[in-house]
Amino acid sequence: MGLFHSVCPQFRGDDCDNCDIGGFTTDSRKALRLLCRRIGRGTGLKLANVLTMFHFGGMVADGFTRQEQRRARGAVSNAAGRYELARAVVPEVLETEEDLPPIRTEVTVEVPRKIITYNRSPDLPFDRSVNPYRGCEHGCIYCFARPTHAYLGLSPGLDFETRLIARPDAPEVLAQELRAKRYEVAPIAIGTNTDPYQPVERDWHIMRVCLEVLSAFKHPVAIVTKGTLVERDIDILAPMAAQGLVRVGISVTTLDAALSRRMEPRAPDPARRLRTIRRLAEADIPVRLMTSPIVPGLTDHEVEALLQAGKAAGADTASWVMLRLPREVSPLWQEWLAEHEPGKAARVMARLREMHGGRDYDARWGYRMRGDGHYAKMVAVRFARAARKLGLDKAVPPLRSDLFHAPACDGDQLELF
DSSP: OEEEEOOOTTOOSSOGGGOOOTTOOHHHHHHHHHHHHHHHHHHOOOHHHHHHTOOOTTOBTTSBOOGGGGTTOSOSBOOOOTTOOOOEEEEOOOOOOSOOOOOOOEEEEOOOSOOEEEOOOTTSSOSEEEOSEESOTTOOTTOTTGGGGGGGTOOTTHHHHHEEEEOTTHHHHHHHHHHOTTOOOOOEEESSSSOTTSTTHHHHOHHHHHHHHHHHHTOOEEEEEOOGGGGGGHHHHHHHHHTTOEEEEEEOOOSOHHHHHHHSTTSOOHHHHHHHHHHHHHTTOOEEEEEEEEOTTTTGGGHHHHHHHHHHHTOSEEEEEEOOOOTTHHHHHHHHHHHHOTTTHHHHHHHHHHHTTTSSOOOOTTTTTTOOSHHHHHHHHHHHHHHHHHTOOOOOOOOOOTTOOOOOOTTOOOOOO
């Protein structure tokens, strides 16, 4: 047993080669120094903030934490990310049986140079997105975005849901990018990586200010969330919806509140999310029910019930995605199954591998979202039949891009006509 040692607090960026702190080799010190500088240049993070991201106190040598520490957390472990170079094991210092303090959520500030991310994925309905936060406190164990935390030298496990990065300058940077002469308008997706309405948004208000910017520019936006905090922004969303500028997707994975609490520990319970759909629909904001992900052997029997509940709440369309296990998500998911659903673990993994050619995940475009084979086709048929019966399969009108216009700001030349 042992604890993971933090990066030396005396680090200054210019004396790594002479460091005599135990637990790090000379090569590791050089690599850490280079990594910190690269992260600082690439993301706008200050060096001091980069260093604080390398914190692993309370983690035992195999990356697992004691259960009492991770109450209301999704991941069972905090194993090293694939790019981590600064983790070392030191002798065990905790010999007491007293309760350890729970793992608290920490937020680091990032100053982004750009906020709009572009993609060319042929199986995505959007080509650009905005993420006000990195990491997500909802802690959904199945989240396909977990591996992105490894790019920051953090673990896709508990770090992903406890060591968050906020981007408070995102609205200002967004406005600058929208004003660029070369910018071509198309719907922006928000919430496709991490949830913009996760709990920390209550204090930071980054998403709300981003919406104010998009509203001022009359820019189309599609939002995906589990967070009920979206109701706070109905005063912005409703006028945008009236102009055909916004759609909201609410993700409801299961109607089983107990399962949801284990699988999505800090997300609102399913009934509360359904009430959010109702409130948005009552404000004439178009809402999509997203039954994602469908978990074979665990939630697949709920497909029809989920669609019925969504329709009753006011959703006007619905979509689904099968459980995806890219990179580090697969071992994290299997750890969670072993602890929370040991009797179903073998069946769940067998179904997933059946859909992905014997592997945990197939990342090929056209296959990664729903898999392939008899089981995947059966789920697709069930969903399509239920959606058609409930009227949730209707095509929705595209968001409007023709209204886009950069509002005047100080220093602009006045228009004559």
